Amino acid sequence: MKRFLTGLQPSGALHIGNYFGALKPFVDQYRSYESFLMVVDYHALTSLKDPAALRENILSATKDYLAAGVDPEQVTLFQQSQVQEHTELAWILECLVTVPFLELSHAYKDKLAKGLEANAGLFNYPMLMAADILLYDTDIVPVGADQRQHVEYAREAAAKFNNTYELLFKEPQGLIQETVATVPGTDGKKMSKSYKNTIPLFGSRDDIAQAVMSIVTDSSGERPEHVYAIHSLFKDAPALDALYEVHRGKYKALKEALIEDVDALVAPMREKRASISDADVVRVLAEGSARAKEKAGAKMQAVRKAIGVVL
Numbered sequence: 220m221k222r223f224l225t226g227l228q229p230s231g232a233l234h235i236g237n238y239f240g241a242l243k244p245f246v247d248q249y250r251s252y253e254s255f256l257m258v259v260d261y262h263a264l265t266s267l268k269d270p271a272a273l274r275e276n277i278l279s280a281t282k283d284y285l286a287a288g289v290d291p292e293q294v295t296l297f298q299q300s301q302v303q304e305h306t307e308l309a310w311i312l313e314c315l316v317t318v319p320f321l322e323l324s325h326a327y328k329d330k331l332a333k334g335l336e337a338n339a340g341l342f343n344y345p346m347l348m349a350a351d352i353l354l355y356d357t358d359i360v361p362v363g364a365d366q367r368q369h370v371e372y373a374r375e376a377a378a379k380f381n382n383t384y385e386l387l388f389k390e391p392q393g394l395i396q397e398t399v400a401t402v403p404g405t406d407g408k409k410m411s412k413s414y415k416n417t418i419p420l421f422g423s424r425d426d427i428a429q430a431v432m433s434i435v436t437d438s439s440g441e442r443p444e445h446v447y448a449i450h451s452l453f454k455d456a457p458a459l460d461a462l463y464e465v466h467r468g469k470y471k472a473l474k475e476a477l478i479e480d481v482d483a484l485v486a487p488m489r490e491k492r493a494s495i496s497d498a499d500v501v502r503v504l505a506e507g508s509a510r511a512k513e514k515a516g517a518k519m520q521a522v523r524k525a526i527g528v529v530l
């Protein structure tokens with residue numbers, strides 16, 4: 220069975236763009252593979268230095284995935300920082316790649332352009348991610364289009380290691396979710412926390428209603444395009460066209476119908492999420508991390524031998 224692995228950033232409340240772009244594709248596919256899902260808390264450390272917030276985000280991100288349908292019996296769900304082999308392998312890979320090579324990172328350049336501090340961790344980020352992937356002989360890495368270059372970095376790092384020492388690492392394939400269109404926000408731009416145009420995934424019905432009511436409508440046409448665009452995630456075209464025909468020009472009724480449809484998706488997940496305690500998360504992550512560590516530990520022992528530190 221092919222190995223399928225991805226990392227999720229513990230970075231706060233999710234919106235329905237994250238659901239359709241990342242959670243749902245993972246949940247729909249992971250059972251067809253031997254799967255690994257890792258909370259990348261050490262990657263988060265490149266930008267987050269508030270211990271209480273980091274702890275809260277790790278708990279919260281794990282609950283989100285569990286509530287969205289990840290079954291920890293069927294996927295190794297683990298916490299990156301509990302498997303020290305990740306930072307150990309990252310160091311070895313960093314000694315194989317050059318500074319100019321890492322300077323080509325779009326993600327790094329974008330973050331600098333946004334005024335983020337250029338700490339050395341941010342610069343080395345692609346090698347920690349390469350270690351995440353390579354330690355498990357991963358075949359397939361499902362990621363958003365913004366992560367394409369990072370998967371390339373992992374392939375290059377594997378090739379460098381294999382050429383320098385011995386053939387130990389598989390070169391992974393990125394699985395870019397091309398079919399998932401960018402989910403638009405309440406203003407029609409890409410839904411994103413930084414644009415404040417989101418519909419929260421685990422919000423209360425009131426939160427959802429408030430976000431939907433704030434969708435910008437253009438009074439010139441008969442169909443509110445931004446409402447329709449978000450609605451098309453929840454209903455197929457014939458059902459949607461019939462609904463928009465019945466309520467032609469009645470924006471409030473259409474928004475109310477959208478609130479119903481969003482809430483029908485969200486309510487069961489919201490209930491499931493509320494039933495998961497912090498202690499549940501701690502237990503699930505400890506069990507998953509122990510399973511991951513078994514695999515990563517064996518791989519790292521082969522790496523240590525290959526590089527000449529085992530006497």
Ligand code: AMP
Pocket residue numbers: 228230236237238239240241362363364365399400401402403409410411
């Ligand atoms: P972010 O926290 O913005 O990096 O989002 C995490 C993941 O959610 C991304 O890798 C995307 O796959 C997905 N995502 C975020 N925003 C959207 C959106 N508006 N439409 C579709 N997918 C999204």
Ligand code: TRP
Pocket residue numbers: 224225226227228259262347348351352360361362366369
């Ligand atoms: N860099 C990824 C992101 O920001 C998260 C990540 C870390 C990851 N390690 C990974 C994704 C390994 C896939 C595989 O979304």
